[in-house]
Amino acid sequence: MNLYLNQIAAIVWKDFVTELKTRELLSAMFIFALLVILIFIFSINLSIVKASEVGPGILWVAFLFAGTIGLNRSFMLEKENDCLMGLMLVPADRTAIYFGKLISNLIFLSIMELFILPLFMIFFDIDLLSHLGPLLVVVFLGTLGFCVLGTLLSSLSSNLKTREIMLPILLYPLLIPIIIAAVRMTGQILDGTELSDMMKWVGLTASFDIIYIGVSIMTIDHILEE
Amino acid sequence: MESLENAIEVRHLRKAFGTLKAVDGIDFELKQGEFLTVFGPNGAGKTTLIKILSGLTQPSSGTAKVAGFDVTEGQPEMRKKIGVISHSTALYADLTPLENLMFFARMHGLEHPEDKSLKVIEEVGLSPRRNNRVRTFSRGMLQRLSIARAILHDPAILFLDEPFTGLDLHATNVLKEHLQRLHDRRRTILMTTHDISCGLEMCDKVALQVQGKFAFLKNISDVDKDRFESTYFDAVRDNQFSTGIGI
DSSP states (O other), rough: HHHHHHHHHHHHHHHHHHHHHHHHHHHHHHHHHHHHHHHHHHSTTTTSOOOOOOHHHHHHHHHHHHHHHHHHHHHHHHHHHGHHHHHHHHSOHHHHHHHHHHHHHHHHHHHHHHHHHHHHHHHHHHHOOHHHHHHHHHHHHHHHHHHHHHHHHOOOTTTTTTTTHHHHHHHHHHHHHHHHHHHHHHHHHHOOOOOOGHHHHHHHHHHHHHHHHHHHHHHHHHHHOH | OOOSEEEEEEEEEEEEETTEEEEEEEEEEEEETTTTEEEETTTHHHHHHHHHHHHOOHHHSEEETTTEEGGOOOHHHHHHHHEESSSSSSOOTTTHHHOOOOHHHHTTTTTHHHHHHHHHHTTTTTTGTTTTTGGGGHHHHHHHHHHHHHHHHHHHEEEEEEETOOOOHHHHHHHHHHHHHHHHHHHHEEEEEEHHHHHHHSSSEEEEEEEEEEEEEEEEGGGGGHHHHHHHHHHHHHHHOSTTTTO
């Protein structure tokens, strides 16, 4: 068990050291998410529509699109110089490789989201600070589901020539339940609803997160096989 | 290092990609400390053979045991006993040699990963560049670092897929010295190469793989090195797979 956790930690450490040196992943995700929000800001009239009604959808579209860039880049790193082959040759359980990549993706996406949320608050003139706790729970649940499934499918699509196209095509339909729940919950939180009043959505998102983790554990061995 | 009487045992091994037979009924065994060089033209199935033996690809049929483990079972215990050098370096370009090796040392569960990594870096002569990004390395340096990655955990069996490709004379000599040292330390080595002189110089056994089959497999003492090149070309041209090749 100790070795298993050490292997997961080693993958996270390796991804962090690489990102610290290149600063490619976080900057690309952040700029993309910011651009998405800016485009929407200029295309909707906030004096007509309520920010708390359109804002959550826009926020999650930004997270989703920027996160997809991150997922693509994450496994591209392993394909360069065939590093994935090097990983397959170490005496590690394939799930350790999966969880290492999942945790890296989750941390990188969460960092990007923490930078985007204040900008979203400013651009949409929404007070997020008074709902920060529940909002962070919802953002975490949605991001976890996105990363769980995204990491699995990016490892699958990394072997394809058309991986940049295939990843969103495979990922977005399966993410629909999580994204619907995340958008609904975000909207309700911005309207002042307590988290305890939306346990149905929380349960749905958490259930999908758990189901997708189970599916990933069961299939990653076959997906990483050549 | 524990004793592995038959380090590698291959029986009727086949691998097909659709109608293409990349490995077509190969049989051989290597004892601990033996060095087998496999020659063969491009597309002969040498890389596929190494991929199967290292557990990266599943065979279509037949059996292969490496360090006593069935390669199809993909056991981590088997991966502890093998090191692989392939066409690609499997090194992270934005990390330094030290960071790369420390990462692989941790993945192998080695104690004192930094000390072990520094020792192997010194062994392959890369100490002065240990803190430079791998991206800035020449082909020869990358190959040396690949060796360091492959021997970091002191494996009993090494698979080398065309390790001399793209190396200059100096780098070739450095690599040969490393391989000789590993051979002296009774590591079992299976190497594929197009470099006939290098391949014949170091090995105990020679095989020629053509269209997925071993055209022959002989002890080096039974091979006429001066005639090998012409025989190699004849074998490739005529696809003479049986015993009729006059070596």
